[in-house]
Amino acid sequence: xxxxxxxxxxxxxxxxxxxxxxxxxxxxxxxxxxxxxxxxxxxxxxxxxxxxxxxxxxxxxxxxxxxxxxxxxxxxxxxxxxxxxxxxxxxxxxxxxxxxxxxxxxxxxxxxxxxxxxxxxxxxxxxxxxxxxxxxxxxxxxxxxxxxxxxxxxxxxxxxxxxxxxxxxxxxxxxxxxxxxxxxxxxxxxxxxxxxxxxxxxxxxxxxxxxxxxxxxxxxxxxxxxxxxxxxxxxxxxxxxxxxxxxxxxxxxxxxxxxxxxxxxxxxxxxxxxxxxxxxxxxxxxxxxxxxxxxxxxxxxxxxxxxxxxxxxxxxx
Amino acid sequence: xxxxxxxxxxxxxxxxxxxxxxxxxxxxxxxxxxxxxxxxxxxxxxxxxxxxxxxxxxxxxxxxxxxxxxxxxxxxxxxxxxxxxxxxxxxxxxxxxxxxxxxxxxxxxxxxxxxxxxxxxxxxxxxxxxxxxxxxxxxxxxxxxxxxxxxxxxxxxxxxxxxxxxxxxxxxxxxxxxxxxxxxxxxxxxxxxxxxxxxxxxxxxxxxxxxxxxxxxxxxxxxxxxxxxxxxxxxxxxxxxxxxxxxxxxxxxxxxxxxxxxxxxxxxxxxxxxxxxxxxxxxxxxxxxxxxxxxxxxxxxxxxxxxxxxxxxxxxxxxxxx
Numbered sequence: 001x002x003x004x005x006x007x008x009x010x011x012x013x014x015x016x017x018x019x020x021x022x023x024x025x026x027x028x029x030x031x032x033x034x035x036x037x038x039x040x041x042x043x044x045x046x047x048x049x050x051x052x053x054x055x056x057x058x059x060x061x062x063x064x065x066x067x068x069x070x071x072x073x074x075x076x077x078x079x080x081x082x083x084x085x086x087x088x089x090x091x092x093x094x095x096x097x098x099x100x101x102x103x104x105x106x107x108x109x110x111x112x113x114x115x116x117x118x119x120x121x122x123x124x125x126x127x128x129x130x131x132x133x134x135x136x137x138x139x140x141x142x143x144x145x146x147x148x149x150x151x152x153x154x155x156x157x158x159x160x161x162x163x164x165x166x167x168x169x170x171x172x173x174x175x176x177x178x179x180x181x182x183x184x185x186x187x188x189x190x191x192x193x194x195x196x197x198x199x200x201x202x203x204x205x206x207x208x209x210x211x212x213x214x215x216x217x218x219x220x221x222x223x224x225x226x227x228x229x230x231x232x233x234x235x236x237x238x239x240x241x242x243x244x245x246x247x248x249x250x251x252x253x254x255x256x257x258x259x260x261x262x263x264x265x266x267x268x269x270x271x272x273x274x275x276x277x278x279x280x281x282x283x284x285x286x287x288x289x290x291x292x293x294x295x296x297x298x299x300x301x302x303x304x305x306x307x308x309x310x311x312x313x314x315x316x317x
Numbered sequence: 318x319x320x321x322x323x324x325x326x327x328x329x330x331x332x333x334x335x336x337x338x339x340x341x342x343x344x345x346x347x348x349x350x351x352x353x354x355x356x357x358x359x360x361x362x363x364x365x366x367x368x369x370x371x372x373x374x375x376x377x378x379x380x381x382x383x384x385x386x387x388x389x390x391x392x393x394x395x396x397x398x399x400x401x402x403x404x405x406x407x408x409x410x411x412x413x414x415x416x417x418x419x420x421x422x423x424x425x426x427x428x429x430x431x432x433x434x435x436x437x438x439x440x441x442x443x444x445x446x447x448x449x450x451x452x453x454x455x456x457x458x459x460x461x462x463x464x465x466x467x468x469x470x471x472x473x474x475x476x477x478x479x480x481x482x483x484x485x486x487x488x489x490x491x492x493x494x495x496x497x498x499x500x501x502x503x504x505x506x507x508x509x510x511x512x513x514x515x516x517x518x519x520x521x522x523x524x525x526x527x528x529x530x531x532x533x534x535x536x537x538x539x540x541x542x543x544x545x546x547x548x549x550x551x552x553x554x555x556x557x558x559x560x561x562x563x564x565x566x567x568x569x570x571x572x573x574x575x576x577x578x579x580x581x582x583x584x585x586x587x588x589x590x591x592x593x594x595x596x597x598x599x600x601x602x603x604x605x606x607x608x609x610x611x612x613x614x615x616x617x618x619x620x621x622x623x624x625x626x627x628x629x630x631x632x633x634x635x636x637x638x639x
Contacts, residue, residue: 070448117628121628121631121632122632123628123631123632124585124586124631126392126448126585127579127585127627127628127631128628128631130572130575130624130627131623131624131625131626131627131628131631132624132628133624134572134620134621134623134624134627135620135621135624135625136624137620138617138618138619138620138621138622138623138624139617139621141615141617141620142615142617142618142621145617249452249456252449252452256449262446262448262449263446292463292464294459294460294461294462294463294464294468295460295464296460297456297457297459297460297463298456298457298460298461298464299460300453300456300460301452301453301454301455301456301457301460302453302457304449304452304453304456305439305445305449305450305453308445308446308449308450309439309443309444309445
């Protein structure tokens with residue numbers, strides 16, 4: 001028995017997966033007992049639909065955290081992208097093929113700018129992305145303070161489309177996560193993120209193009225925020241300058257719950273996906289139990305603290 | 318972040334660079350005041366200046382505390398949420414007479430101290446990153462507060478609370494007197510006492526501080542308690558200013574207090590900074606905000622300018638140190 005524990009200790013990551021999976025199973029079982037509508041196919045369909053946006057933003061956040069950084073601009077970036085997409089499509093609904101790539105390119109560029117600023121100015125990413133968040137939010141509000149715009153029928157249909165009863169958006173999300181996981185583990189550029197996150201100086205001395213990797217990772221985070229905005233605009237049908245605000249902080253919870261260490265270099269996207277599932281499922285169950293969203297905040301805060309204390313304490317030993 | 322630890326060379330005379338570093342912010346503030354006076358005739362009117370200072374006072378109180386945690390390489394994102402929670406706590410007494418004000422103050426400070434203690438414990442003893450610990454605290458306080466109020470603002474306050482915002486003693490606004498007292502007391506603690514030296518030691522190198530006989534955990538916890546208490550007091554004064562308790566009293570103060578401190582030269586890498594310079598940062602921030610309004614720009618412009626300033630100021634001090 002102790003040998004098993006020791007094996008898990010050596011491989012921290014798998015232990016945190018075990019914890020999250022155990023919690024998920026516990027949640028499903030408890031949910032089944034507590035509410036007769038929780039364990040239904042229909043509810044799981046809704047649940048998968050709900051987790052798409054958070055999942056997408058958290059994926060980008062995972063890359064950044066693996067690098068030892070943090071991206072506080074994602075929320076504002078999502079909001080700004082929804083405003084751009086909805087207003088562009090209201091103006092020219094026929095240019096869907098142009099609007100979406102434009103939004104993605106813009107979001108990626110802003111993400112890349114975040115990375116560039118941390119390198120050029122040598123300012124902590126917390127400050128850079130906080131400042132950028134303020135700038136993006138202000139700019140979006142100056143353009144429009146109220147939710148507005150509209151999306152063509154096709155895009156709205158996409159967000160509700162199902163394949164064998166599973167929302168297409170959720171399938172897309174899982175596919176993106178799978179690709180991201182493969183890329184991180186198997187490719188040279190993916191693995192270099194771990195090196196840079198683990199020890200930036202050592203990575204530089206080993207000849208890795210550190211600056212290029214940093215810019216790439218923040219750009220990826222921007223791209224993920226842009227994708228999340230597309231999902232979000234398709235579902236809500238409007239561009240809302242405030243819709244992403246809460247996402248910034250929410251996107252960090254699944255990352256740390258999934259075992260990715262804030263200091264960088266350790267973790268992965270599978271943990272984040274499980275973390276997103278855990279957080280969304282918990283909120284979903286609490287809704288069924290009529291627990292007010294106010295207590296859901298309390299619970300979310302406690303989850304962050306407990307998850308982080310578990311991970312950090314183990315690292316200390 | 319380690320390579321930047323080399324101390325600045327000490328020159329006997331004052332080089333241009335060191336003058337700039339020491340007085341740059343004052344020069345910038347004076348220039349800003351001149352620009353403001355030139356661009357807007359209303360700016361220099363006493364009514365507007367008093368208004369600017371009244372807005373600055375609660376923020377200044379928060380910044381005094383925020384400086385302490387940044388000095389030990391921390392950061393407190395829960396200050397704004399704490400301010401609103403303290404404001405709600407003040408209404409929980411359902412007091413209609415001024416007799417309750419001392420009680421409200423004691424309760425607010427005690428509550429804030431407990432919040433700071435939890436933050437500090439998580440960060441020092443449980444090794445949770447300051448960012449996440451105070452972020453979680455912010456969310457928890459928000460949940461507790463909304464669960465209590467049900468989301469609706471309430472306003473049963475002793476009438477005397479308004480005195481905190483508009484009252485004067487010998488013609489000086491009482492909130493400015495309080496800010497000055499806080500700054501002087503904590504300035505002495507920070508820059509003249511043994512504890513203050515320990516804070517700087519822990520901030521610049523926790524291990525070295527420990528080897529020199531300092532108990533880093535205790536110092537860090539102390540800083541978070543101070544930060545929360547300052548924020549709690551700031552919350553009461555802000556409450557006096559706005560009058561009614563909304564669930565979002567103080568929203569944005571976490572960002573603003575960090576911006577002001579960073580602009581005042583408090584290094585986010587810890588161990589470097591001055592409480593009075595941080596307050597100059599408050600002055601610059603508040604004057605800029607005021608100027609944006611006086612010039613008739615939309616208020617959203619403040620967000621953009623604030624964002625540029627926070628990045629710019631952090632970059633400026635980074636470059637100075639490098």
